[in-house]
């Protein structure tokens with residue numbers, strides 16, 4: 001299989017991996033949504049796609065970014081006087097970050113007396129990251145969990161992700177990557193050596209719609225899914241396909257049926273196809289970055305929408321037993337009264353089976 005193009009942001013594979021640094025956004029502990037058991041998720045910064053519904057807008061750019069935390073700000077303007085680049089101004093709409101001027105040096109954040117400014121994205125070494133995530137080892141052992149490298153797109157930081165996964169496997173930790181599929185085949189070939197589980201997103205089956213909503217065609221992504229499927233077929237690794245269910249974007253009959261037909265026709269070796277319900281909890285993230293989210297006024301999905309799409313998926317030719325839906329929906333009572341848009345509470349013990 002050959003690629004017609006390479007992802008623009010691919011960080012080239014290198015031979016010398018000593019002291020390699022990864023662009024890390026954050027570490028999230030006690031995650032139960034990114035693989036089996038209790039997991040620690042490492043979010044990497046930088047992605048080749050720019051999905052209009054992205055739930056992690058701070059992970060799209062590879063560059064460090066400054067964010068403003070409105071509730072903490074006391075309007076003292078120390079930050080504005082600190083900045084030598086004319087990067088900030090305080091208006092009646094709050095702090096404005098001039099992205100053309102700001103070089104994300106972090107000086108304003110250091111001087112802010114109330115922790116209202118923060119730089120997102122840090123260069124981090126493999127050893128220090130491994131040391132950090134291993135603090136959660138006892139949770140992994142009790143729940144059959146592990147570490148998931150997510151993003152952004154971990155496959156685009158190939159060498160770092162490879163070294164991280166290799167070291168974790170050396171410590172006996174279950175490893176997973178959460179990928180949008182937009183990287184080179186060579187990057188997957190390298191990373192999969194030390195990956196136990198691949199969470200692979202297929203968002204839209206129509207190439208035109210994929211380009212419209214993510215900025216890129218899905219050609220390379222589908223080719224990579226075929227490659228990953230073939231890889232896991234000949235190993236003891238696992239593959240889960242995940243489809244975000246986004247209103248007015250991916251949540252259509254044609255899309256879900258089309259993805260199902262692709263999985264079935266190509267005998268994709270997935271042991272799970274997860275339909276992940278849209279959530280609207282990331283409005284704050286856009287606000288902190290001074291961005292407007294196309295989906296800011298969208299509510300959680302109604303249960304009937306997910307039930308309908310789930311039924312279609314189960315009729316698409318994919319083994320119905322591997323298909324499930326996840327995520328928060330409008331609770332029945334909320335659905336009827338429409339007074340609240342809060343997600344239903346999560347029963348972590350039920351999810352992890354810790355009390356079984």
Ligand code: SF4
Nearest residue numbers: 083087102103106108
């Ligand atoms: S991060 Fe640096 S350049 Fe950006 S606003 Fe703050 S002080 Fe100015």
Ligand code: SF4
Nearest residue numbers: 073074076077079112
């Ligand atoms: S220094 Fe901090 S608290 Fe003061 S105006 Fe700037 S962001 Fe707000």
